[in-house]
Amino acid sequence: MAEVLSLIHDDPEVPAFNLSHISFRYFQTFRDIIAYLFSRGNSETDTNHPIVVILNSDISGEEGTLDGLTPADKKLVLKYFFLQLNVIIVLPSHLSAYSQINQKIASVKKLITNRISRVETWTGTGSSPINDHYSQNSGDRELEDIISTMSFILSNNTTKSHRTTDHIIYLKDLIIKEIDFQSLLADHSPGHLASLCHAVGHWAFPAHELTNDDLVYSVFLMIKYALRQVEKNHSDTGLHIPTSNELLGFVFMVRDTYKNGNPFHNFRHAVDVLQACFHFLIRLDCLPVFKQLKFDPKSEDVEFLKEDYVNTAEQELSSSPSHSPNHLNHLQTLGLLIAALGHDVGHPGVTNAFMIKNLAPTSILFNDRSVLESFHSSVFINKILAVNWPTLLTVHTEGEMKSELSLREIIISSILATDMAEHFEYIDRLKNLRSHDFIKHNNRVKLISSLLIKCADISNVTRPLRVSSQWAMVLAREFDEVAMLEKKISLEDQELDLSKDLIYTRVPKQLDSILEAVPTLHKGQIFFINTFAENLFNNIAELLPELKYTCDIIRENKEFWLNRNE
Known part of the structure; x- marks a missing residue:
């Protein structure tokens, strides 16, 4: 299912509600859609569904305004500035072919419903050849305009002309x-x-x-x-x-x-x-x-x-x-x-x-x-x-x-x-x-x-220990995701449920709550401080003594983690 943002009212002659959707919102202006899409960035999760934007086919504003742009330029704005939102752009004349649009929605949704699947798709390490220009499957190729894979972002932004x-x-x-x-x-x-x-x-x-x-x-x-x-x-x-x-x-x-x-x-x-x-x-x-x-x-x-x-x-x-x-x-x-x-x-x-x-x-x-x-x-x-x-x-x-x-x-x-x-x-x-x-x-x-x-x-x-431990907790989560993805790719984890997304609780404010949630946190911290951080900060403080405070805090943090290890 998709989130539908529309510049046209839904009515029997323009059946937007035939699209497979979780919500439908009507906007009076293209400018309002752009403002809404920017405001979505306050969310702390990936977009795990496609967003269908239904444009009007006429120019509804004055020249030199967002609403005065041609449909082609409106599409360019959406593609360039909101690629991360998995946008499917539709004109009113296309709505009658809603079964094809719904098929595209389903194809995109399959690849981005789950956090692990999204990472696999972005990196190009999965089995779906979204950026494979030699693929015989044109349906996969259509998805590269919707899902922001790393290959797509690189190729399209390093090869665009000065005119573009x-x-x-x-x-x-x-x-x-x-x-x-x-x-x-x-x-x-x-x-x-x-x-x-x-x-x-x-x-x-x-x-x-x-x-x-x-x-x-x-x-x-x-x-x-x-x-x-x-x-x-x-x-x-x-x-x-x-x-x-x-x-x-x-x-x-x-x-x-x-x-x-x-x-x-x-x-x-x-x-x-x-x-x-x-x-x-x-x-x-x-x-x-x-x-x-x-x-x-x-x-x-x-x-x-x-x-x-x-x-x-x-x-x-x-x-x-x-x-x-x-x-x-x-x-x-x-x-x-x-x-x-x-x-x-x-x-x-x-x-x-x-x-x-x-x-x-x-x-x-x-x-x-x-x-x-x-x-x-x-x-x-x-x-x-x-x-x-x-x-x-x-x-x-x-x-x-x-x-x-x-x-x-x-x-x-x-x-x-x-x-x-x-x-x-x-x-x-x-x-x-x-x-x-x-x-x-x-x-x-x-x-x-x-x-x-x-x-x-x-x-x-x-950083002081409470703040430092918050970062250690979220880093551990990300490492766990990489391990899950490794298992998925190697087919070792057959029980990974890809039909629902990974949801995390908010990072606790208190140190005790963090330590209770991740009791092994000290192991990674001790390893990282000993292997990388301590040497770098001690050396930088000798060159730039104004930064010595970082060495003092890292020493205190290390002592805390070592005591927990014992």
Whole structure:
């Protein structure tokens, strides 16, 4: 069954209700459908059913508006910006062939009803050849326009022409012009937005106490703050400084490229990594201190989220008027933050090892090297930034002298650095950086950016214990999913019920509840701290002593887990 969104009334002559549906909603304008689809991103689950959008066949608005678009352009808007929602687009003239549409609905539903089946389909490790261009089954080929597989996203966004990109930018600009993205936030009251300024200020960032919409605004706050420094100090670079609505729209579109149903590698993780980078950069004096910052990294009282800030005018982060950055200039700082936001876009919820072992098409394309990281950087650059912020990809930074280092290079190198297979190589580079001063300036900037995003990517173990254990719990869930998928592929698990979806309870707020739910949590934490995290953070603290607080917390956390192990 499908969710039906329609621009035409259902009546005997246009029998939309003959479609196999779970709900039917009528919208007066195409703009209203677009706003509704963006608002769906606040959900924390994947869409496990197709969405049928019934367009009107005429142009119902003025030229230069969303409703004034041709049916072909309306289809392009839906396909480009809402691919993750499994959209089936129907014109009124097609409704009489409802049996064929229902067959398509059933085919899509079969592949996406269950979480494990969705991951299998996205990665191309299943038996349905959705992206097989040599397949004799044309029915499977039709599904590639509906289900966002990794192969489809890569091929369609790396091969589109400049003319097509320019036209999509035009459509994006119409969306920004007509939709007030702040109004789409579930709670956009002044007091609540002010409370999110304080959330961003805690090292114990309460990511699991925030909704997806809260996370969108948190991103907005941090990027806007970094942009203010760029605007003051790099006004001659040609970088477009987006309006508040443009920036919010950009964050909405980034969020919609993440898989909300992933237990760990989802938009929440991306925001958490961004917020960790943000704190590192402030501690290192790459960005000025802001008023709402909590200097005590162990401060984690989440009651501030319930406080009434309605009388405060501060719905953004406030800082001192001037600042001279250290280590990275303000443009390079912006590049790192943008990389952190997009470092896992489109993540399917599996590991590189899984992709390589099961001959996923994306793994073959990238020759089994940094498979997911290469995918993320390609999608982020070519699907999101090329349309939403193209000048970000052309601007060059300035260091001690004029530099040819571009923000695009910083973004790509930073995302690729998050491959854990390269972890020990970066440890060696870090040690060399500590012992040598003659590393070329551009290489130093890229290495520092890469090391900071690496630390942020695994910063869960350096957060205060309650927050750290929440992340450990959701990571365990994702590993369990990979194990289930492995069994499905190898036909070892014949009892896996694919007719219903995997449903998780909300992550508990209290540490005791987490430990009760996952009593073996300490094993994975001890292994990860000993094998990867402790060495990295100890070495980074020797190079950048301002980050020593992470070592102190990780040592306390490790001691707690070791005591549980005994």
